[in-house]
Amino acid sequence: MTPAEPITVSDSAARRIAAIVAKEGGETRALRVSVEGGGCSGFSYKYDLTGAGEPDDLVIEKDGATVLVDPMSLAYMEGAVIDFVDDLMGQSFQIRNPNAVASCGCGTSFSI
Template sequence: MTDAPVTVSESAARRIAEIVSADAGKKALRVSVEGGGCSGFSYKFDVVDAQGEDDLVISKDGATVLIDSLSLVYMTGSEIDFVDNLLGQSFQIKNPNAVASCGCGTSFSI
């Protein structure tokens, strides 16, 4: 059990480490929440080279995830996972705060 406000699964940590290592100069995956999407909010994923002053830094198995303080309000209690199945590969956020989500898996409402 962890006290971290957001957790990262082992499969997500492995994939993040692969992505970041393949992009010279980049150090982390930034996950943020933006207004928009078919359910009101959407997740955005960016590979970045530096962290911001207000970022939560999550380190696991050689991977680093950054979440800004505003996005953290919407993501507290979530798990970042990476799924590889017949439908394809994608990062998925298991967010207990979301009351509805879209079939695309990246849009949600609170």
């Protein structure tokens, strides 16, 4: 079954992304989320603020926020939910990835 959206952005993540981009100003218009090799579990998520996407990026727009994901990263993240959590442990973006079979305690590293 293919999800309606390849990647979903939660309401709290959209609000936080929009606030960060507004504060940065200038050319910053979006949050790029990508997957890189490395990390303690094999792959890690990377977050970058950017001004423009690439022609083949997946563009997710929600409540004034824009998230960009490149096609290579999308292959590892399909069906994931990008969330922003603010709790006693702190504030962080978290990705709930149905493709990950294991992840480390830091929450930014995973294996498939």
